[in-house]
Amino acid sequence: MNRRSSLNSKLTVSPYIIWAALFIIAPLFFVVYYSFTTSAGDFTLENVQALSKYLPTFLRSIWFGIEATLICLIIAFPTAYIIAQKTDKIQRTMVMLVMLPMWMSFLIRTYSWMAILQDTGIINTFLTKLGIHPVHMINTGGAVILGMVYNFLPYMILPIYSVMAKLDYSMVEACQDLGGNRLTVIRKCIIPLSLPGIVSGVTMVFVPSVSTFYISQKLGGGSFDLIGDVIERQFQQSYNYNLGAALSLVLMILILISMAFMNKFSDEGEIVI
Amino acid sequence: MKTLSRIYTALVFMFLYAPIAVLLLYSFNSSTSTIVFNGFSLQWYKTLFADGSTLHALYNTLLLAVCSSVIATVLGTAASVGIEKLRKGALRSAITATTNIPMMNPEIVTGVSMMLLFVFIGRILRINAVLGFGTMLIAHITFNLPYVILTVLPKLRQTDKNLAEAAMDLGCKPGSAFFKVVLPAISPGIITGLIMAFTLSLDDFIISYFTSGPGFQTLPIVIFSMTKKRVKPDMYALSAIIFVSILILLILYNIAQVKSEEKSRKRH
Numbered sequence: 001m002n003r004r005s006s007l008n009s010k011l012t013v014s015p016y017i018i019w020a021a022l023f024i025i026a027p028l029f030f031v032v033y034y035s036f037t038t039s040a041g042d043f044t045l046e047n048v049q050a051l052s053k054y055l056p057t058f059l060r061s062i063w064f065g066i067e068a069t070l071i072c073l074i075i076a077f078p079t080a081y082i083i084a085q086k087t088d089k090i091q092r093t094m095v096m097l098v099m100l101p102m103w104m105s106f107l108i109r110t111y112s113w114m115a116i117l118q119d120t121g122i123i124n125t126f127l128t129k130l131g132i133h134p135v136h137m138i139n140t141g142g143a144v145i146l147g148m149v150y151n152f153l154p155y156m157i158l159p160i161y162s163v164m165a166k167l168d169y170s171m172v173e174a175c176q177d178l179g180g181n182r183l184t185v186i187r188k189c190i191i192p193l194s195l196p197g198i199v200s201g202v203t204m205v206f207v208p209s210v211s212t213f214y215i216s217q218k219l220g221g222g223s224f225d226l227i228g229d230v231i232e233r234q235f236q237q238s239y240n241y242n243l244g245a246a247l248s249l250v251l252m253i254l255i256l257i258s259m260a261f262m263n264k265f266s267d268e269g270e271i272v273i
Numbered sequence: 274m275k276t277l278s279r280i281y282t283a284l285v286f287m288f289l290y291a292p293i294a295v296l297l298l299y300s301f302n303s304s305t306s307t308i309v310f311n312g313f314s315l316q317w318y319k320t321l322f323a324d325g326s327t328l329h330a331l332y333n334t335l336l337l338a339v340c341s342s343v344i345a346t347v348l349g350t351a352a353s354v355g356i357e358k359l360r361k362g363a364l365r366s367a368i369t370a371t372t373n374i375p376m377m378n379p380e381i382v383t384g385v386s387m388m389l390l391f392v393f394i395g396r397i398l399r400i401n402a403v404l405g406f407g408t409m410l411i412a413h414i415t416f417n418l419p420y421v422i423l424t425v426l427p428k429l430r431q432t433d434k435n436l437a438e439a440a441m442d443l444g445c446k447p448g449s450a451f452f453k454v455v456l457p458a459i460s461p462g463i464i465t466g467l468i469m470a471f472t473l474s475l476d477d478f479i480i481s482y483f484t485s486g487p488g489f490q491t492l493p494i495v496i497f498s499m500t501k502k503r504v505k506p507d508m509y510a511l512s513a514i515i516f517v518s519i520l521i522l523l524i525l526y527n528i529a530q531v532k533s534e535e536k537s538r539k540r541h
Contacts, residue, residue, distance in 0.1 A: 008447060013355025013368070016348055016418070020371045023415045027386030028374070034389050079285050082278045089531075094282075096523055101289050103519045107478060107496045108512045111504055112292035115299070115308055122295065122308070153289065211379030214478075218500065228381050235385060235483060245389060248382045255379055 031252070034245030047246035054230060054247065061227040062254070064141070065210035068148035069156075072205045073198065075149070076156035080197075081190070083157075084164035095161065098154050106151050110218050113150065117143055117219070139221030147215035148205075155204035163197030164190075199265050207255055227251055293516065300509035317510040327495065327511060334475060334491040337406070341413035342470035348414070349421030350463055354451070356422070357429045372419045380416075384483030387412050391484065404486035412484040413477065417470035424469065428462030429455075 038044045083094045101109065116122045117137040124134035137143055167190070175189040191198075213228030220226075227247065234244030299306075303314035321327060352368075359365045375383055388404070395403025432455060440450035456463075478493035485494055496508060 009355040009358035011355070012351040013359065016352030016355070016422075017368065019348060019415070019418070020368070023387065023390070023411055024371055024374050027383075027390040030389040030393055031382070031386045075285060078278075078281060082282055092527065096527065097286060098289070100520065100523065101293060103472065103476065104293065104512055104516055105476070105478070105493055105496055107493060107500055108296065108504070108508060109292045111500050112296045112509075115295055116291060118308065120308060125308075150288065150292070153285075207377070207379050211381045213381065214497070228379075231381055231385065235388065241389060241392070244385060248385045251379060252382050255377070255382075259377060 028252075031245050031249050034242050035249045036246075037242060039240075039242060044242075047242045050243055051246060051250060054227070057225055057227050057230055058250070058254075060224070061210050064145055064148065064216075064224075064226065065206050068145050068152065068209045069202055069206045071145065071149050072153050072156040073202065076153060076160055076201065077198075080157050080160035080164050080194075083161050084167070091165065095158070098157050098161075102154050107214060110147055110151065110215055113143075113147060114138060114218060117146075138219065139223060141220070141224055143219040144216050144224050144226075147219040148209045148212065151212075151215065152205040152208055155208075156201040159200040159204065160194055160197040163194045167193055195265065199262055203259060203262050206258065210255070211251060296509050297513050297516070299506055300513040302506055305506060317506040318514075320505075321507040321510045321514075324507060327492075327507070330490055330492045330495040331511075333489060334493070337409060337413060337491060338471050338474040341410055341417055341474045342467055344410075345414045345417035345421050345470045346463060346467045349418050349466060350425050350459075352418075353422050353425040353429055354455075357426065372422055375416050376419050380479040381483075383416060384412070384480040387415070387480070388483040402486050402488060404484060406489040408484045408486070409481055409489060409491070412480050413474045416477070416480055417473055420469045420473065421463075421466035424466040425459060425462045428459040432458040 035047055036043060036045070038046070083091055083098075086094065114121070118124070119134060119136060119138065121138070123137070127134050171193065172185060172189055175185045180188060210226075211228045212226060213232040216224050216226045216229055231244050231247045231251070234240045234247065298310065300317055301313050301315070302310050303312040303316065356365065356368055359368075378386075387408070391403050391408045395401075436454050436458065437447075437450045440454045441447060445453060476493070478497060481491055481494060482497065485491065492511075496504075499505070499508060
């Protein structure tokens, strides 16, 4: 009986193993292969050496990613806390409202921000009518970060909320009973308890922010190239797959390092979805 | 404190919905401008339904989403059943680690890596236009699989192992015990996985962008090439229609859920 079921289990899992080997593992092998070869297929270190030219772009991506993640965290934490305090029915509606924008093409939504932020856009038209001098917003670094925060904010709110909704409130009450004021309760009790949600929210915002290319093109106007833009151009415009692969390899390693770093903060080392 | 938290929530939701409100408003604009509102008209909705290429892209998107989510769900459910039965060891942890790769990797890296694989194979087999429906389908199945596995596996863990054994004791063959007993027990997880895969596939741009060819274009790809120049408001009209239909679906789903909860409460 036991032998038979273990045979069956290998049978049902094997199509997936083959699929994963072909389409998850093999592609990563090709990233490494293309990184260290010329377009003719000979071994070279040229692509890796060319990377130093892109150091400022890498640093900018990381910096923008960190800023966007921190702003998301600052906005999302109180939001998640407020949602978690409501009754079940209102909670469900609010979570739905947080998720709803994600079902719309992020391309269109980002494009729509252009109409809002432009020099002759909605905000500035409004300001001019009020007699206030228009503010230049589009094609700035701030606009790019705003785009990142806008697009990835739900990824921060949802995991923090899902931890907070399951939080043991007797712990919070115990903290209050022991004389903690509101700030102490948040700092010593609620933040540590919702850490798993914060950790997964931070990774879910940081990874797409660092690697984005559309947001920076549309809201940065081409003057705030991020690493994603450079990679995209190698594959879709200059057709230098080898350099593109080397850049992707570095991006991948960068993400892996930051993930390992983040996982140190959470006790379980596991990502909550 | 209460008013403060209300104002705060209102501001957050205003931020989330500002571009959507703009988009809904300008889809009714009577001029091509996406900046100045000249007057109310339905002309962009008319243009949208007269434009065959956009509707064709919509059809392609739905086709791809249905195919990839169904295949990923079947493959992923089978894999979960196998993974659940595997003993803890090197094979099991290798499978789990591999499953996590597409979820942890930046989408652009996943897209690029698959593109490199397809281009390499295309060069070996001397296929000129290797990128198309096939490569996109493979890519979508691949990024859907982890989500299906991660929703089915916990459900499998929750089901009683003795259920299948009991069915077999009562004369079921292992196969029919699975289909008659285990499958109904884990079906909520399977359906959640299917819906998740479907919406992920519908929405995906980055991975599609690197694995698609000129012969097969989905809506996000068409929108992207349009936003390179100027977006015509008929795209706004299409987004507005998609938004309203999702909103209606969600409201209906919520009403159904509340009703079924009330029913079960009455029964008790």
